[in-house]
Amino acid sequence: MIGVVGAGAFGTALAIAEAAQGTEVRLWGRDAAAMAEAEASRTTPYLPGATLPPTLACTGDLADLATAEAVLLVVPAQATASFLAEHGAALPKMPLVLCAKGIDARDFRLQSQIAAAALPHATVAALTGPGFAGEIAAGLPTALTLACADGETGRVLQETLSTARLRLYLTDDVVGAELGGALKNVVAIGCGLIEGACLGASARAALMTRGFAEMTRLAVALGARPETLTGLSGLGDLSLTCGSSQSRNFRLGQALGAAEARPGGTVEGVATARAACKLGRERGVELPIAAAVADVLEGRLDVEGAMAALLARPLKSE
Numbered sequence: 001m002i003g004v005v006g007a008g009a010f011g012t013a014l015a016i017a018e019a020a021q022g023t024e025v026r027l028w029g030r031d032a033a034a035m036a037e038a039e040a041s042r043t044t045p046y047l048p049g050a051t052l053p054p055t056l057a058c059t060g061d062l063a064d065l066a067t068a069e070a071v072l073l074v075v076p077a078q079a080t081a082s083f084l085a086e087h088g089a090a091l092p093k094m095p096l097v098l099c100a101k102g103i104d105a106r107d108f109r110l111q112s113q114i115a116a117a118a119l120p121h122a123t124v125a126a127l128t129g130p131g132f133a134g135e136i137a138a139g140l141p142t143a144l145t146l147a148c149a150d151g152e153t154g155r156v157l158q159e160t161l162s163t164a165r166l167r168l169y170l171t172d173d174v175v176g177a178e179l180g181g182a183l184k185n186v187v188a189i190g191c192g193l194i195e196g197a198c199l200g201a202s203a204r205a206a207l208m209t210r211g212f213a214e215m216t217r218l219a220v221a222l223g224a225r226p227e228t229l230t231g232l233s234g235l236g237d238l239s240l241t242c243g244s245s246q247s248r249n250f251r252l253g254q255a256l257g258a259a260e261a262r263p264g265g266t267v268e269g270v271a272t273a274r275a276a277c278k279l280g281r282e283r284g285v286e287l288p289i290a291a292a293v294a295d296v297l298e299g300r301l302d303v304e305g306a307m308a309a310l311l312a313r314p315l316k317s318e
């Protein structure tokens, strides 16, 4: 049995993908009444049109996950620390697969660092890469990165979690995989800003490419291997989210660029932009794009001002 903790769009999509091949899955959500409603109706407001497969059970009681062979943690990145502090002891002592994409804005820790501190004896892995919840739930072909420092646990998880439609590639570079997934959200907001402000496809390609260089610089300074960033979890997810309005990060940028109201929902790149700037300052890594995105998000610059600041930087070699 696979346990999934966090019953939003992505947690439910992963639960559906695993259960679609007949695996028993238990999906936990913090709102017991909403979970009872999902269990009865076989639907969820987070994924309109999706049907929960028969082997997927919804619950509001973490004790129902006690026999899970692995647990996927899919609460938003900014909630991981408080969730593990409150409920970590109730999770089964089985590998914990971290699925959120973000850096904690309070103490600048990665998800794996938060989990290691909260559950020092747990084996943790990260699941990241290009995949929209709606597409995964619909059974469309998707490839993701599974990162685990322990090779044998990683191989078992890769076998257990891969399905006919969801193909997991394995790496032991947890820091690289996590940072690819977290930092691409910041660049996706930037690309959305360009789209919303009608600054053109050329500007978007430039921001995406220079954003990728910036992601790699910071990730390597924090211990990642550069080739991890060229894989699914970095370049793969960047290319998905920097050009699709299915991405909430891209959509937020688009709305701000067009001077429209901010859409709601989980937009991980907002907190991560600020956290990345802090980590960059600490490590002496220049992050002009993350800084420009943070400046716009926090109202210090408008899109034109941010673009002017980027264009005025000294000319560089590539």
Ligand SMILES: NC(=O)C1=CN([C@@H]2O[C@H](COP(=O)(O)OP(=O)(O)OC[C@H]3O[C@@H](n4cnc5c(N)ncnc54)[C@H](OP(=O)(O)O)[C@@H]3O)[C@@H](O)[C@H]2O)C=CC1
Residues within 6 Å of the ligand: 006, 007, 008, 009, 010, 011, 029, 030, 031, 046, 074, 075, 076, 077, 079, 082, 083, 099, 100, 101, 102, 131, 132, 133, 134, 265, 266, 268
């Ligand atoms: N959606 C996608 O396509 C993808 C998302 N991700 C990542 O997955 C993570 C989750 O995103 P997503 O599922 O889309 O977000 P959603 O906004 O769809 O859902 C978030 C879920 O987390 C729950 N939640 C929030 N805070 C807590 C908490 N403190 N304790 C327990 N549960 C909590 C919410 O509960 P409630 O309903 O009660 O508010 C909700 O069920 C993000 O890091 C995102 O980057 C990764 C790849 C794809």
Ligand SMILES: O=C(CO)COP(=O)(O)O
Residues within 6 Å of the ligand: 101, 129, 130, 131, 132, 133, 185, 188, 237, 240, 241, 246, 247, 248, 249, 250, 266, 267, 268
């Ligand atoms: O990370 C994602 C797809 O890989 C989802 O992107 P958003 O969080 O921007 O919607």
